[in-house]
Amino acid sequence: MGRDNQTRVTEFLxxxxxxxxxxxxxxxxxxxxxxxxxxxxxxxxxxxxICDSHLHTPMYFFLANLSSVDICFSSVTIPKMLVTHILGSKSISYMECMTQIYFFITFINMDGFLLSVMAYDRYTAICCPLHYTMIMRPKLCVLLVVVSWVITNLHAVLHTLLMVQLTFCSNNVVHHFFCDPYPILKLSCSDTFINDLMVFIVGGLIFLTPFSCIIVSYAYIFSNVLKLPSSHGIRKALSTCGSHLTVVSLFYGAILGIYMRPSSSYSVQDKVATIIFTVVTPLVNPFIYSLRNRDMKRAIRKLILGFQN
Incomplete structure (x- = not known):
């Protein structure tokens, strides 16, 4: 039977x-x-x-942006799963699925770019402390965030447009709790070569460019830290990077294992890795950054006490 004669999917399960x-x-x-x-x-x-003037610095500006993205990232996938369970219906319309894919790609990329920008901020603070305020000017901080949003949205548009060009026939069952691009690609009865190629080329650049910037930034940081005369100075410098490195390890460790492969190799076991960066990372980010940071703990304590009064 020809592909044109097959029933096209209008929803996924x-x-x-x-x-x-x-x-x-x-x-x-x-x-x-x-x-x-x-x-x-x-x-x-x-x-x-926002409320504590002591936190009006580039590091906390980027952290606030990361928290905003994490809220949006979680909201792309989890609420739909909860609503699906409450209503007892596992269906999601074709348009909802494509929309979910678009925002999923946008926010996952934005997380990576913000982690890269935060690594550059730590590099500047540790390796160029005397020029930090001159380099990390407010205009540059805003520009870095805006450029990141533009790149991630263009990338999401590209992959979503390529996805809607595909034909989905009789098989519409997704073994996942949201419209992950790879499981959806596996359901297509069209040739997904171009999609896979774009994942490797464009997706690879979008994922690996910020990751490479993080690696380079920390290579310079560690090389400078090891030159410090006292162990106390080394511990102090590394403590400012510990939270960020923990989040980077969780985020990129899971992503690189899934999306840097052909979609045909995606398995049910990869859902565990997907949960790490879609659910676990946004959850642990606030705890990692607040529990290891005295300024943040003080600001949050002050904020909570203000709510109670």
Missing amino acids: LLGLSGQSEQEEVLFGLFLWIYLVTIIGNFLIILAV
Whole structure:
């Protein structure tokens, strides 16, 4: 039967993480708790940065932007899963699915770019402390964020337009809790060579460019830190990078294992890695940055006490 004679898909069925109703009940409660904590934690960081004048520095400006992106990133996938479970319907329309893919690509890329910009900020603070305020001017900080948004949105538009050119026939079952681009590509009855090629070329550049900037920044940081005369100075310098390195390891460790391969090799086991950067990373970011930072803890404590008064 020719492809044109096959019934085209108008909706997809999201089977969730386990596909078993008993486990889905537990996962619903877990994901609801994770989503609420993610929203509250990241929102507190944003408010703390806005309200505390001591946090009006480039580092916290980028952190507030990262928290904003993490709120949006979580909101792209988790609420749909929760609503699907409450309504008892696993369907998502074709247009909703493509929209979810667009925002998923945008926010996942934006996370990477912001982590790269934050690494550059740490490099400047540690390696060029005397010129830090001159280099990291407010205009440059805003420009870095704006350029990141432009690049990530253009990348998302490219992949979404390529996705809507594909034909989806009878198979519409997605073994995931959201419209992850790779599982969706596997369902297409069209040739996905161009899509896979763009993932490797454009997607590779978008993912690896900020990752390379992070590696280079920390190579310079460590080479300068090792030249410090005292162990106290080394510990102090590294402590400012510990939180950022932890988030980078979680985020890129999971992503590079999934999206730097052909879509045909995507397996159900990769869902675990997907959960790490879509659910876990936005959740732990507020705790990593606040628990290891006295200024942030003080600002959040002050903010909470202000709410209580």
